[in-house]
Amino acid sequence: MPPPRSMASHLLYVEDDARLRNATARVLRDRYVYLQPAGSLAEAHALARPGTHWCGFIVDQNLPDGLGLDLIVELRALHPGVPAVLATGDPHDELVNACAAADVRYVLKPFGLAHLGPFFADVERFVTSPHGAHFIDFARDLRATDRELAILRLVLLERRSNAEIAAALGLSVHTVRTHIRNMLGKADARSMAELRQRLVGER
Helix, strand or coil: CCCCCCHHHCEEEECCCHHHHHHHHHHHCCCCCCEEEECCHHHHHHHCCCCCCCCEEEEECEECCEEHHHHHHHHHHHCCCCCEEEEECCCCHHHHHHHHHCCCEEEECCCCHHHHHHHHHHHHHHHCCCCCHHHHHHHHHCCCCHHHHHHHHHHHHCCCCHHHHHHHHCCCHHHHHHHHHHHHHHHCCCCHHHHHHHHHHCC
16 A cells, blocks of 8 residues: 655656656656656755655766765665665675665666565555654644754654754754744743653654
């Protein structure tokens, strides 16, 4: 069964071969109506800017402006925990090991839906976990802005420090602290640890 069609059910598919991208996108849309195709790192970054919500990334390794695995790592800095799969025609040992280290699945090109079964299972678990639809509902109840949502993900789910959050989102540490104070005020909470406990308790 496909995951719920919520804000968190947007799937990003990055492939530079337009003919292959269009053909695969038609198949993927049978399962994910909110599929967003892109042909390069630049297009993917424009789509997956901070404040957007994704259930999964399918990315080709060799793109015209960089490598797919590097893109996945960059996207996950903004969207922690999102399942990802790397499509490659050359699964050499170094790449396979790098995927394992980054917790990224890989699939051989050309691929079909049957080859993506484990990835789809990851996506379904994600959108029904605090990282996915439940987390977004939780943040919406707090009236979190897009920037606050990104910070909440990194604080509550990834347990990042203020300095790490600032570096990931391109903010100053002071700005991160200000956003956190604002969110605690909205939630009438004393600490982010208290918010984390609320999130876990509502699963």
